[in-house]
Amino acid sequence: MKKLLMSVAVGAAxxxxxxxxxxxxxxxxxxKARGTLQCGSNTGLAGFGLPDAQGVWAGxxxxxxxxxxxxIFNDPTKxxxxxxSSKDRFTALQSGEVDVLVRNTTWTMSRDTSLGLEFGxxxxxxxxxxxxxxxxxxxxxxxxxxxxxxxxxGTTTELNLADFFRANKLKYEVVxxxxxxxxxxxxxxxxxxxxxxxxxxxxxxxxxLTAPDDHIVLPEIISKEPLGPATRHxxxxxxxxxKWTHYAMLTAEELGVTKANVDEMMKSTNPDVKRLLGTEGxxxxxxxLPNDWGYRIIKHVGNYGESFExxxxxxxxxxxxxGVNALxxxxxxxxxxxxx
Amino acid sequence: MSSVDARTSGAQGVGVExxxxxxxxxxxxxxxxxxxxxxxxxxxxxxxxxDNARDNxxxxxxxxxxGFWNNTAGFDIGQRLIPYxxxxxxxxxxxxxxxxxxxxxxxxxxxxxxxxxxIGVARLSKNWLVQxxxxxxxxxxxxxxxxxxxxxxxxxxxxxxxxxxxxxxxPGGSFLNTxxxxxxxxxxxxxxxxxxxxxxxxxxxxxSYGRWARLKQEKTGEQSPVLKVGFGLVIxxxxxxxxxxxxPLSFNYPDLGRFNIRGGVQVYPEFVALVxxxxxxxxxxxxxxxxxxxxAVSKGQTEAAYALGLRPGPTLDLVVIPQAMxxxxxxxxxxxxxxxxxxxxxxxxxxxxxxxxFTGTVLNQTGQAVEVVVITMAVYLTISLTTSMFxxxxxxxxxxxxx
Ligand SMILES: N[C@@H](CCC(=O)N[C@@H](CS)C(=O)NCC(=O)O)C(=O)O
Numbered sequence: 032m033k034k035l036l037m038s039v040a041v042g043a044a045x046x047x048x049x050x051x052x053x054x055x056x057x058x059x060x061x062x063k064a065r066g067t068l069q070c071g072s073n074t075g076l077a078g079f080g081l082p083d084a085q086g087v088w089a090g091x092x093x094x095x096x097x098x099x100x101x102x103i104f105n106d107p108t109k110x111x112x113x114x115x116s117s118k119d120r121f122t123a124l125q126s127g128e129v130d131v132l133v134r135n136t137t138w139t140m141s142r143d144t145s146l147g148l149e150f151g152x153x154x155x156x157x158x159x160x161x162x163x164x165x166x167x168x169x170x171x172x173x174x175x176x177x178x179x180x181x182x183x184x185g186t187t188t189e190l191n192l193a194d195f196f197r198a199n200k201l202k203y204e205v206v207x208x209x210x211x212x213x214x215x216x217x218x219x220x221x222x223x224x225x226x227x228x229x230x231x232x233x234x235x236x237x238x239x240l241t242a243p244d245d246h247i248v249l250p251e252i253i254s255k256e257p258l259g260p261a262t263r264h265x266x267x268x269x270x271x272x273x274k275w276t277h278y279a280m281l282t283a284e285e286l287g288v289t290k291a292n293v294d295e296m297m298k299s300t301n302p303d304v305k306r307l308l309g310t311e312g313x314x315x316x317x318x319x320l321p322n323d324w325g326y327r328i329i330k331h332v333g334n335y336g337e338s339f340e341x342x343x344x345x346x347x348x349x350x351x352x353x354g355v356n357a358l359x360x361x362x363x364x365x366x367x368x369x370x371x
Numbered sequence: 372m373s374s375v376d377a378r379t380s381g382a383q384g385v386g387v388e389x390x391x392x393x394x395x396x397x398x399x400x401x402x403x404x405x406x407x408x409x410x411x412x413x414x415x416x417x418x419x420x421x422d423n424a425r426d427n428x429x430x431x432x433x434x435x436x437x438g439f440w441n442n443t444a445g446f447d448i449g450q451r452l453i454p455y456x457x458x459x460x461x462x463x464x465x466x467x468x469x470x471x472x473x474x475x476x477x478x479x480x481x482x483x484x485x486x487x488x489x490i491g492v493a494r495l496s497k498n499w500l501v502q503x504x505x506x507x508x509x510x511x512x513x514x515x516x517x518x519x520x521x522x523x524x525x526x527x528x529x530x531x532x533x534x535x536x537x538x539x540x541x542p543g544g545s546f547l548n549t550x551x552x553x554x555x556x557x558x559x560x561x562x563x564x565x566x567x568x569x570x571x572x573x574x575x576x577x578x579s580y581g582r583w584a585r586l587k588q589e590k591t592g593e594q595s596p597v598l599k600v601g602f603g604l605v606i607x608x609x610x611x612x613x614x615x616x617x618x619p620l621s622f623n624y625p626d627l628g629r630f631n632i633r634g635g636v637q638v639y640p641e642f643v644a645l646v647x648x649x650x651x652x653x654x655x656x657x658x659x660x661x662x663x664x665x666x667a668v669s670k671g672q673t674e675a676a677y678a679l680g681l682r683p684g685p686t687l688d689l690v691v692i693p694q695a696m697x698x699x700x701x702x703x704x705x706x707x708x709x710x711x712x713x714x715x716x717x718x719x720x721x722x723x724x725x726x727x728x729f730t731g732t733v734l735n736q737t738g739q740a741v742e743v744v745v746i747t748m749a750v751y752l753t754i755s756l757t758t759s760m761f762x763x764x765x766x767x768x769x770x771x772x773x774x
Contacts, residue, residue, distance in 0.1 A: 117735070118734070121735065125431065125738075125740075141736075142738070145433070146434075147432040147738075177633075184735065185734075185735030185736070189446045189447075189732065190736070192447070193446050193447045193457040196447075197458075204449055205446075205448070207723065207727070208720075209718045213719060213720070217721060220549075221532075221549045222640065224535075263431065265430075
């Protein structure tokens, strides 16, 4: 019932709100007036968005919001993280409860075109996988015929799962939960033989199991999950800010600008670096921000590579390899258009 | 003022003509005008809300309308009472969710009524232990959140169940494991319809006989062997036909596979946990209603019945309960409604009820929050009104008919 009420409230917001993205007030102005950025986050997913014991949020997705806050306020802490379950996230964004949604959200055509959303650049290329107990002695997802699978509601996961079993003519039983807590608990309690979500999520959720070492991730990746930030349709300036915040972090990595050396780099004569950090050109102005927006992002948050290693890479508990998320110059897919 | 005078004078029958007053001074006409204005305001409010919503949705490029109903759903649902697969439509998913909600509501209401009556009577028991246990039950259950109780039952159920490979075989061909309870599935041959017809005929016969016996008793005081005749008509008669028709019923037994059990009927742990949780919770409230109802029947009624020579059993049956029912039924109705609405907490334990399937997955996959929420609210409203109507009808029947 509580969920229903929540939906009603959100529905009412859609009904009564005088158009959240109305023409006069841009999202940027609203954020500036409010003094904080409202960022739709995970309810808790290690590596992407999770508050620590002190309530300080950390993660790859969290860093993108912090970078936006740094660019706007010159302060990465002016963010209010709003934890959203997968099924509530789009309604929260549509109704204006959050300014931007950065919550391992897959960019799909239907979400892009019928939810009134705009998807920014992909900040993590992922794909869906399965986790099972080691003692089942299974080596491939193709052996899952007849298995029961726990998954989270309102996700692409739910759909890919159905597609995979249908395409391979395998039988299965799905048990769907509304939150990630409930899903992983039910799997841990033995309700399901397999747990499925984005591969990144598997590594992260595995850490929450009572005995993580008793479980393995199967090799099959059954889908494409380009995860990225989403904003409301119709506010192009705001959309630009989201896009170029990520691109600034990528460009910095490409140019070797880091949190540690950014002050040094202000003296750089490399024109690419100068444009990124705002010592040349007026690129900030073009998106409604001060010209040192790039400097602020790197100074407070660091470049993409730093954020990746710290949150999901070798410097984290997840130990995910860069893989396809390496820069294009290193054989990966992360590629930023030039700042010029 | 003047109109009041007019009425009083009219009432005195003096036959004075009603004085003409301006319509805004006539309370009756004024009343109509206020009603009309209010009605128009309400209509306008809803129209404006609707129009505004449509406008905003279009402006924000959010899909709207009910076209999604026939689109392919593309997701699966675990427990389903009606045919459904990945390629079915959102509309079919809606029906799966609705039937699952109704199943939980009906089973929960029946069980909660039984348990509630037992506990309610136990609270008035003369046995100290029974009475205290019933009191503890009611107080503990009524005063803890239902959501916690559901999570407790779900986890308790799951923890207690063995893995599939270690399934417990229950005599009679059933299995129990973390996937739920697997019972043999009845397979009916064509001849089975004869058994059903006889059963139906037997029931009709039994009811008519019971009515006849009651009338006879009221007239002559003679009692008839209603139970014996009923047993013959409803049980022996169909059983005989069953054997004559060549036993047209067989069972499809569940069978242990690698991961799961094949065949049979599966009773999901989510369903069990939800029914158990709702039953135990609602029974506590029903028990209180029952206790209050029984206590509302004055002691003199019981004493009078004893004085007439009725034994305690018939006294409860014929004197106390019929009078108590009048007090019990209204709160019982609201408890039934609560149980139905509370069943939407199913989302927390993964039971695919209407809210889980429709306002959960369908809303999210289509993004059409307004439509989906409106439909869901209409459904709950319909279920609740239907339940109320039925209970009101039942209440009217049970109302004291004085002779
Ligand atoms: N990428 C998928 C799945 C995203 C998703 O919600 N994944 C779950 C499972 S890893 C999750 O993030 N749960 C954590 C949470 O709810 O905070 C999508 O966009 O639909």
